[in-house]
Amino acid sequence: MPTLYGRKNIYQMNKYRLTDKLKRYRHIVNIVSKYGFGIIVEKIHLGKLFRIPIKYKKRESLSAPVRVRKMLEELGPTFIKLGQILSTRPDFVPLPYIRELEKLQDNTTKIPFDKIEEVFFNEHQKNISDIFSYFEEEPFASASISQVHRAEYQGNEVVVKIQKPDIEEQIDTDISIMYDIAALIEKFIKEADIYQPVCIVQEFEKMLKKELNFFLEAHNIERFRKNFENEKDIYVPFVYKELTTKKVLTLEFIDGIKISDIDKLDKECLDKKRISQIGLNSIMKQVFVDGFFHGDPHPANILVTRNCKLCFIDFGIVGRINEERRLELIHIFSGLMDGDSSKILDSLEMMGALQEDTDTKNFKEEIEDMLDCYKNVPIKELDINLLLEDSFSIMRKYYIKIPSNLTILIKTLITLEGIGLSLDPDFSIAVSMKPFVTKFISERIRIKNIFKDAVNISYGMFRVFKEMPASFTSFLKMLKKGSISISFEHKGLRELINIIDKSSSRLSFSLIIASLIISSSLIMVSGAAPLIFGFPAFGVVFFCVSAILGIWLIIDIIKHRSL
Numbered sequence: 001m002p003t004l005y006g007r008k009n010i011y012q013m014n015k016y017r018l019t020d021k022l023k024r025y026r027h028i029v030n031i032v033s034k035y036g037f038g039i040i041v042e043k044i045h046l047g048k049l050f051r052i053p054i055k056y057k058k059r060e061s062l063s064a065p066v067r068v069r070k071m072l073e074e075l076g077p078t079f080i081k082l083g084q085i086l087s088t089r090p091d092f093v094p095l096p097y098i099r100e101l102e103k104l105q106d107n108t109t110k111i112p113f114d115k116i117e118e119v120f121f122n123e124h125q126k127n128i129s130d131i132f133s134y135f136e137e138e139p140f141a142s143a144s145i146s147q148v149h150r151a152e153y154q155g156n157e158v159v160v161k162i163q164k165p166d167i168e169e170q171i172d173t174d175i176s177i178m179y180d181i182a183a184l185i186e187k188f189i190k191e192a193d194i195y196q197p198v199c200i201v202q203e204f205e206k207m208l209k210k211e212l213n214f215f216l217e218a219h220n221i222e223r224f225r226k227n228f229e230n231e232k233d234i235y236v237p238f239v240y241k242e243l244t245t246k247k248v249l250t251l252e253f254i255d256g257i258k259i260s261d262i263d264k265l266d267k268e269c270l271d272k273k274r275i276s277q278i279g280l281n282s283i284m285k286q287v288f289v290d291g292f293f294h295g296d297p298h299p300a301n302i303l304v305t306r307n308c309k310l311c312f313i314d315f316g317i318v319g320r321i322n323e324e325r326r327l328e329l330i331h332i333f334s335g336l337m338d339g340d341s342s343k344i345l346d347s348l349e350m351m352g353a354l355q356e357d358t359d360t361k362n363f364k365e366e367i368e369d370m371l372d373c374y375k376n377v378p379i380k381e382l383d384i385n386l387l388l389e390d391s392f393s394i395m396r397k398y399y400i401k402i403p404s405n406l407t408i409l410i411k412t413l414i415t416l417e418g419i420g421l422s423l424d425p426d427f428s429i430a431v432s433m434k435p436f437v438t439k440f441i442s443e444r445i446r447i448k449n450i451f452k453d454a455v456n457i458s459y460g461m462f463r464v465f466k467e468m469p470a471s472f473t474s475f476l477k478m479l480k481k482g483s484i485s486i487s488f489e490h491k492g493l494r495e496l497i498n499i500i501d502k503s504s505s506r507l508s509f510s511l512i513i514a515s516l517i518i519s520s521s522l523i524m525v526s527g528a529a530p531l532i533f534g535f536p537a538f539g540v541v542f543f544c545v546s547a548i549l550g551i552w553l554i555i556d557i558i559k560h561r562s563l
Helices: 018-034 038-043 064-075 077-086 095-101 113-124 167-188 190-195 197-212 214-227 262-267 272-290 323-338 341-350 360-373 384-397 404-423 429-444 447-481 494-526 537-559
Strands: 146-153 156-163 248-252 292-294 302-304 310-312 318-320
Touching: 018 038, 018 064, 018 167, 064 077, 064 095, 077 095, 077 167, 077 197, 095 384, 113 156, 113 248, 167 190, 167 197, 190 197, 197 214, 214 248, 214 272, 214 292, 262 272, 262 404, 272 292, 272 310, 272 404, 272 429, 292 404, 318 404, 323 341, 323 384, 323 404, 323 429, 341 360, 360 384, 384 404, 404 429, 494 537
Parallel strands: none
Antiparallel strands: 146 156, 156 248, 292 318, 302 310
């Protein structure tokens, strides 16, 4: 397919057949129209561009969020993943849509075992039967990009996660189409500019490529194991590195209960209140101690063992947060709980979330109105979920864009609160967070950390001063060659310019009057014909004109108090 509107398409058409891509386009347009969104296809001229007829269908019995979810499910793995990632972005996706997108389930279509065997052989150059003493052909679980099979390796129960055949090529084609559609949206739907659709696709592609690389997931698991090696209440599965490649991941099998399966937890007589506290403590450690956290802790990804240990699985999506970001997040939470809108605004500005044209005055007023509703609520009764939802609603209104790692973290905390409340009615993430936040801040203000920050700042300043002469010389050379152009723009000088302009006009007008008086005087002295009442006619006319203009000038000066 040709590049659209001058935007470079990163996928080359010699890799994928044009006919296949056009077929996929037709499939997408038909499904989008089927769920009542044909108007969007029409607005971006996608139907005309590829000569695809748009069939408008009304789905009045279903709400728009439900139709969006069903549409993404029918569009397949790539679009399902897009929906799942968008469900972590409450900064620009409204709450009703997020709740529906959270329900998105991966395509559970099972791939025939011989196809899975082929992928395994291509990765290891060995048959499954050559490595495993036992391997279940029926998948233990089936997701959109992979299947999970139980097996036995060297006497140990394991699970083998194998990527579905040709899934990477299918995803590449879909992402290519997403780039094209995003470019069309930017071109034809100006209201979407603020969301930068192409940038969203770029971010999505980056995250999905990581999920497709099982080496990265294995690395994430190893890092979690190391971070929690001294925590007796958390267990992280062992990775069999010798059986792990980009498309195959082999892990220790964990026989556990989903954290959301309350009936089974009760049957096993497991302490639900303790489980909720273990989960919260583990997330707080990941955020405020390690700066590396599980990015998708929904109930299916958290297991509880029979000895009441928590086990996280599926490490395809993780978040990283440095100390500066943690401080900014703490300041935002602190501002929300203390009712301090200035602290929230300063933190958002520090992280670059505010746009150049953001109406900060009205934004601050709306935040203050919202905070008044929570002003006298005790921290134990504070619904952090509702507070964050209200905050994000205002942020969407003013196009406040939060960095993706922070939105993943906030979404993680919201999910965690929901899980915690299902286990313990008295669960309060706001109360539980307080000691971790206090400890983190006290760590930051220790002498050694202050000294460390001072050293880093000093080193940074030293580098700036050291590089300044070379940078200035380079700047002058570029300026001399014409590589840099400098333009000046005045601001706030309009009134002064108007005054000077008016003064110069009056001065010019005065000179003209003076010239007329002098000219008429010379003509009167000369006595040149024709004459009026014995005086030269031109002299009389010029005298009258100059008198009228002079009187008008005096009146204008007096009127504007400019004497």
